[in-house]
Amino acid sequence: MIRMAEKRDAAQIASIYRPFCEDNCVSFETEAPDAAEVAARIQKVSLQFPWLVDDRDGTIAGYAYASQHRVRAAYRWVAEVTIYVGDAFRGRGIGRALYSDLLERLRSQGYFKAYAGIVVPNPPSQSFHESMGFKLVAMYRGVGFKQGAWRDAGWWQFDIQAETPSPADPRPPSPSPPTPR
Secondary structure (H helix, E strand, C coil): EEEECHHHHHHHHHHHHHHHHHHHCCCCCCCCCCHHHHHHHHHHHCCCEEEEEEEEECEEEEEEEEEEECCCHCCCCEEEEEEEEEEHHHHCHHHHHHHHHHHHHHHCCCCCCCEEEEECCCCHHHHHHHHHHCCEEEEEEEEECCCCCEEEEEEEEECCCCCCCCCCCCCCCCCCEEEEC
16 A cells, blocks of 8 residues: 555665665765664655655555755745655556655645656666656756766656646645555
8 A cells, every 4th residue: 555654664765765875876865864864854754745655564665755846935836756666566566656646645735846856877767757747857967976977867847737827835745544556
């Protein structure tokens, strides 16, 4: 089931995320956060944005969350989105299910656009995001230095809903029942 993340999920989330920090350039974090840091992030993010997990009878297969894209007030209707799926669970539609749920929750909260930052090249992530309807809108050349080289990062945009002339402020996430896969 897909449900909101809880502190108890932090160790499994940290385990999924660790190789993306330490073994490759998918994340620009160079040191993987431990479970305590992930729990703190879940708590902070969940005040305004959904953080979802795919829970397979107590095993977290993957997670997706939204967060603040930029600090300035005029950016408050957009979110940055992130997704990671554990090695053993890739290719099963988990990412699609997580993102579909996440984007729908963001729409119901009043967000209009979602942005995904991807270190490139990363053909699997680029293809996945494009298959979900994200479009490349920017490329930052040599923006990060990791594993001995300067890395590029692209930004993909997803239009959650049509823009309106007088948008209401986004609402915090509502506690909702888990979504069956």
